[in-house]
Amino acid sequence: DIQMTQSPSSLSASVGDRVTITCRASQSISNYLNWYQQKPGKPPNLLIYAASSLQSGVPSRFSGSGSGTDFTLTIGSLQPEDFATYYCQQSYSTLMFTFGQGTKLEIK
Amino acid sequence: QLQLQESGPGLVKPSETLSLTCTVSGGSIVISSYYWGWIRQPPGKGLEWIGNIYYSGSTYYNPSLKTRVTISVDPSNNQFSLKLSSVTAADTAIYYCARRRSNGYDYAFDIWGPGTLVTVSS
Numbered sequence: 001d002i003q004m005t006q007s008p009s010s011l012s013a014s015v016g017d018r019v020t021i022t023c024r025a026s027q028s029i030s031n032y033l034n035w036y037q038q039k040p041g042k043p044p045n046l047l048i049y050a051a052s053s054l055q056s057g058v059p060s061r062f063s064g065s066g067s068g069t070d071f072t073l074t075i076g077s078l079q080p081e082d083f084a085t086y087y088c089q090q091s092y093s094t095l096m097f098t099f100g101q102g103t104k105l106e107i108k
Numbered sequence: 109q110l111q112l113q114e115s116g117p118g119l120v121k122p123s124e125t126l127s128l129t130c131t132v133s134g135g136s137i138v139i140s141s142y143y144w145g146w147i148r149q150p151p152g153k154g155l156e157w158i159g160n161i162y163y164s165g166s167t168y169y170n171p172s173l174k175t176r177v178t179i180s181v182d183p184s185n186n187q188f189s190l191k192l193s194s195v196t197a198a199d200t201a202i203y204y205c206a207r208r209r210s211n212g213y214d215y216a217f218d219i220w221g222p223g224t225l226v227t228v229s230s
Contacts, residue, residue: 001171034216043204043220044155050213087155091215095168097157 002026002090006100012108017078021103023071023088032092035064035073038102039084047086048073083107110135112205112221120199120228126192130205130221137186138163143208145217146179146190148201151225156201160208161188195228202226 003026013019023033031051036044046055048064051071061076075082088100116128130144137144146158159169161179169177178191192199202225206217 031213032215036217043206043223044217045220046216046218049209049216049218053214055216055218089155089217094160094215096171097160097215099155099157102154 001096002029002093002098004088004090004098004100006086006088006103008103009101010104010106012106013078014108015078015080019075019078019105021073021086021088021105023066023073023100025069025071025090025092028068029090029092031067032090033064033066033071034089034091035062036087036089037082037084038087044087078105080107110207110219112207112219114203114205114221114224116224116226118225118227120195120226121230122196122228123194126190126195126199126203126226126228128190128203128205128224128226130188130190132186132188132207136183137181137188138183141210143210144181144188145206145208147204147206147217148199149204149223150198150201158190158192158203197228200226200228 005024007022033051035048038044047058047062052064063074086103111133113131120126143160145160159179161167161181176193181188202223204223205221207219208217
């Protein structure tokens with residue numbers, strides 16, 4: 001199985017900060033990497049697909065980069081509604097999709 | 109606008125079978141380039157993929173659950189279903205159904221149901 005490891009597990013930041021979350025795959029997954037945002041009591045919401053493509057309707061302050069085993073999600077200028085938990089997910093192995101453990105972004 | 113909605117019992121006894129249905133509205137389940145999936149999330153924990161199905165009935169399951177999982181599709185009713193047998197307390201979770209794209213590098217889950225909490229308890 002392909003393991004996905006996110007760092008950090010939690011993060012405190014202020015409105016207006018630039019924030020980066022990283023995700024590392026246990027083997028190369030090319031660009032088959034997606035990012036989701038989840039708020040309490042809600043399902044995950046797709047932010048970035050194929051490592052760097054912005055999902056329709058998602059603000060442009062969200063961006064993704066990386067290829068192979070190392071990926072990043074960057075929020076350009078944190079807004080109050082961005083405080084949530086973020087998950088990466090590999091879709092390279094269609095026989096076994098796996099998610100990272102999540103990164104909880106909290107207000108400092 | 110496509111919407112997904114999970115339905116089924118919120119309480120299941122240990123050793124019994126969990127059964128959930130996802131109803132798709134606002135669009136057809138019979139469409140190429142999309143799969144339909146189930147993902148679960150134990151309370152306060154992370155996401156676990158359970159499996160996917162294509163409208164033709166082709167399925168892919170999480171190997172760790174494969175012996176207990178069956179996903180089926182009912183195109184006539186625009187629904188797909190999950191059955192998980194021999195449940196234990198470890199299967200207590202919010203269960204989500206979702207649409208998964210299949211296009212080049214894009215295999216993301218782009219539309220999700222609101223989720224339904226299933227508790228395994230006697």
